[in-house]
Amino acid sequence: MDKKHGVGRAEVEVLRFVADRPGVAVSTVAEHLSATKGQTRTTALNTMERLRKKGFLRREKLDGVYKYFPAGGKVRLFEGLVDDFVETVLGGSVTPLVAYLTQKVDADDAQLGELRKLLEKLEGDEHVS
Helix, strand or coil, X not given: CCCCCCCCHHHHHHHHHHHHCCCEEHHHHHHHHHHXXXXXXXXXXXXXXXXXXXXXXXXXXXXXXXXXXXXXXXXXXXXXXXXXXXXXXXXXXXXXXXXXXXXXXXXXXXXXXXXXXHHHHHHHHHHHC
């Protein structure tokens, strides 16, 4: 995902909304923002276009209307957001994120198993380099 850094809270809300409704029109996002934030259609359009230019969203013209989709799909979108957060907020260090997870997240056995697999993969990747 080739993007500029920096995603604000309002942008994240729009990204989540679009990720949950791929192929959404600006009018639908505008209705949501109007109902939840009192924002206008122009705000929705400007936010969505800014996110498109940053590489988080893509658009297609379908039936004469631009529809917006997460660039690379929903999973890739959230990976990009986490990457952006780690780089811009945490200065590239994942240690504060892992520390947060150990203090704030009540993971079940399945989630802990997934985390162990990820750690094993990370450790395996280090030995390859």
